[in-house]
Amino acid sequence: MKEKLARNINIYRKEKGLTQEELAQILGVSFQAVSKWENAQTMPDIALLPQLSRTLEVSIDKLLGYASQDRPITIYEEAYLTQDYYWGTEPNQACYQVLQRMPPTKPIKLLDIGCGEGKDAVFFARNGYEVTAFDVSDAGIEKTKRLADQIGVHVNVFKADILDYRLDQQFDVIFSSGVLHYIKPEFRQEIFDNYKQFTNPNGIHFLNVFVNKPFIAPPPEKEPNAYKWHSGELLAHYQDWFIQESSEIVFDCNSSGIPHKHAMTSLIAQKMTSLDH
Known part of the structure; x- marks a missing residue:
């Protein structure tokens, strides 16, 4: 504490x-x-x-380090209160890249940052990873637990705010999809330094983040706690890592019931052991 x-x-x-x-x-x-x-x-x-x-x-x-209970941080807290899974239960396509690049042929500790309702965290657990996951939404945490129970796997899931929570144990894989825009710009360096520090040698980060583009209209969801990222910004935090893949796409989205577009940067980066000369 x-x-x-x-x-x-x-x-x-x-x-x-x-x-x-x-x-x-x-x-x-x-x-x-x-x-x-x-x-x-x-x-x-x-x-x-x-x-x-x-x-x-x-x-x-x-x-004192406890997640805030006095106000909703994400606009999805209410959406997660329904019995149905807002994002469905099919895993993100990026999950298959994790399987391909770091299969759990030995014990692999994986952290899912901003797990939402748990579809990706549960997918990793059912495929043999040792999964830790957190989200700021109470409803999301409960649905993650429920989905894990239905599948018959264990996910160490807890409530935390991405701005406040820092790692204090090592992981082999850090995974985050559609969450990093909740990190305020002034905290990004410190937070990513922490994530990198608590990644084991040869560990991999699988991350994506929405980026701001002048030719794409703002999304219809009004998120008061979302902060813009720019092309190349995520990559800049990994100058000392091996970049396995870095790409940027524009895609159609209908999550709010209103068709719109997003631009997104995806990154796969590996922590290599240093060589002393």
């Missing part, structure tokens, strides 16, 4: 545009105290948490 609190104080302080000195002045503590909080050397006194929460405009639960 200390490390999560330290990271979150740092993140939300910067989001508010406050320096350590300014936050310390508001709270009536020394800037050294704030520095120690953010370096996980000490923790704030419990009596300071309400004022810290108000100052940073974030709930105490979220400061």
